[in-house]
Every structure is written in structure tokens, then in C-alpha cells.
Amino acid sequence: MKCPFCGHPETQVVETRVGDDGVFIRRRRRCGGCDKRFTTYERPEVSFPAVVKKDGRRIEYDRSKLQGSFNLALRKRPVSTEQVDSAIERIEEKLLNLGQREVLSSRIGELVMRELKKLDKVAYVRFASVYRSFEDIDEFRALVDEVRK
Structure with missing residues (x-):
């Protein structure tokens, strides 16, 4: 995943947690270029009627x-x-x-x-x-x- 700060193409997952309700996964990432940290969330993609x-x-x-x-x-x-x-x-x-x-x-x-x-x-x-x-x-x-x- 690209770093939102510097655009560096490589980031490392530092920590992974399942959300309180189990609906999403929260990941803390560290940029390999600028060393800044940021959070991403993964949710299943579903199609509503x-x-x-x-x-x-x-x-x-x-x-x-x-x-x-x-x-x-x-x-x-x-x-x-x-x-x-x-x-x-x-x-x-x-x-x-x-x-x-x-x-x-x-x-x-x-x-x-x-x-x-x-x-x-x-x-x-x-x-x-x-x-x-x-x-x-x-x-x-x-x-x-x-x-x-």
C-alpha cells in the first residue's frame, strides 16, 4: 500500500486488530520511506439491494x-x-x-x-x-x- 504522506510504494504492517464488532480489520502501518505511521481499515465489499x-x-x-x-x-x-x-x-x-x-x-x-x-x-x-x-x-x-x- 502506498504511503499517504510521501507516496512511497512499500509500507509494513506493524499491528493488526479486528474491530470491536468484528466487521472490519484495523491495521497500523509504517512507511518504508518516511517512517511515518498511518491506519487502514479493511471491510468486506458487499452489494446491497x-x-x-x-x-x-x-x-x-x-x-x-x-x-x-x-x-x-x-x-x-x-x-x-x-x-x-x-x-x-x-x-x-x-x-x-x-x-x-x-x-x-x-x-x-x-x-x-x-x-x-x-x-x-x-x-x-x-x-x-x-x-x-x-x-x-x-x-x-x-x-x-x-x-x-
């Missing part, structure tokens, strides 16, 4: 969109980034285990709601109120009553 939107368009799965949905729903809520990352990983695992080439965006939305319900009830209500496009206060009240139980 295409996402089919409500209007029929097909788009590539984008983890950052999922992350953005969680961040918006959990804004100013006491939930750690590690908990959010774990929830996203569980969703991605379910998407991969479906074994399908396409998945409806509504299916992903339901998976997000399920994870948010476990993490934080307020965030769940926030997300659900937007996701389900409530037309009146009775629908919203029913959701809140469901969460209270």
Missing part, C-alpha cells in the same frame, strides 16, 4: 441517507453514536439477508422505525409522524398511545 422509491425510481443504497434519518430523528436525544451505528448495522444485515436485488423504500422505513422504537420513544414518534404522513391529530394520538403501552 437497489432501493425502489414510491414513484418507482430505483436508486443505489446509501448508508449516509440512513444515517441522516437517524440523526434527524435523534437530534438532541440521549442516544450514543455507537447505539446508532449498531442499529444501522442491524438494518444493513437484514437487507443483505433478504437475498433480494431490490427492496422497497417503505421496507427500509419500517426497519428504521423498529430500531428507533428500541432506542428512543421520542425519536420513534418524530420519525413515524413524518414517515407515515399523518393527516390528522387522531392518527398522531394513536401512535403516542401505542408507544405509552
